[in-house]
Amino acid sequence: MEMSERNDTEQTILKVAEVLFLKRGYAQTSTTEIAREARCNQSLIHYYYRTKENLFTRIYEKKLSLFLSDFINGSKSNLSFREKIRRMIEAHFDALINNPQLPFFIFTELLSNDKRLDMLKESLKMHNPAEFKVFCEEFQDEISKGNIREMSVFDLIILILSLNVMLILGIPIIKKLVTGNEETFDNFLSRRRKENVRIILQSLNP
Structure with missing residues (x-):
């Protein structure tokens, strides 16, 4: 061959x-x-x-990287702090819209096999830990200045995940509830994208 x-x-x-x-x-x-x-x-x-496990690992690591990369890379820009948050939310939302099977796939495997959780931890370490550390420090600085309320970066990430991921998981049902053509549904997603940003940014207010 x-x-x-x-x-x-x-x-x-x-x-x-x-x-x-x-x-x-x-x-x-x-x-x-x-x-x-x-x-x-x-x-x-x-x-x-x-082995099948090796083949699966190759794919799962790729999908984890896709799930995390846009989300974490949004913290690297030189924009204002709130604009960074906006970019993180929007980038994560867009990545999920373009890969709607991703959340169910990742979370199902995380729940069914503890090894997948270790893979997630390793993937997090590989995604620009230095830049993300800077973001965490900036986050704490914003709290100290009184610009945002007391909360952890982990809480912020969970909030973004919960709003973005739950919408994607619900798309098959939502499509049946939102009457109209594809353009109508796209407009709905655009509104939800803006609303998720608004809710999360508002939640940071002191």
């Missing part, structure tokens, strides 16, 4: 596995099924990735 063909096969396996894992989760997806959908011999999956 030539190098280009081997790379194509490896990437095809990865893409097919990603679709199946996102749809069914780790436990309900077999390497036999992945091989069938990828139209390759099952032995090739073991050749490239050794």
Whole structure:
């Protein structure tokens, strides 16, 4: 097998596995099924990735990175503190809208396997810890100046997650409740994006 063909096969396996894992989760997806959908011999999956766990880990780490990157990177800008918060909320919201299966996939696996929690912790460490530390210090400085109320960065993150993630998880139901065409639903999402920003920024007021 030539190098280009081997790379194509490896990437095809990865893409097919990603679709199946996102749809069914780790436990309900077999390497036999992945091989069938990828139209390759099952032995090739073991050749490239050794085990189903290794293949899943590759995908899960990628999705965790996507889930966290825009959210954390928003803290790096030279904007005002409240504008940084706004950017963090909006970037996280947009990432979830573009990947609506992501929250359910991540949280389901976190609840079903303690190893996934360790992966989440490692992913957090890898995402610009120095910049995020600066943001935490700035957060405490804003509290000391009386610009925002007493709260922890963790509380802020949980608030952002709860508003953004719950909306995404509810999209299948919300679509049935919001009558109209796709443009009507897009307008609804745009309003919710602004409302989430407003609620969170207002919650910071002393």
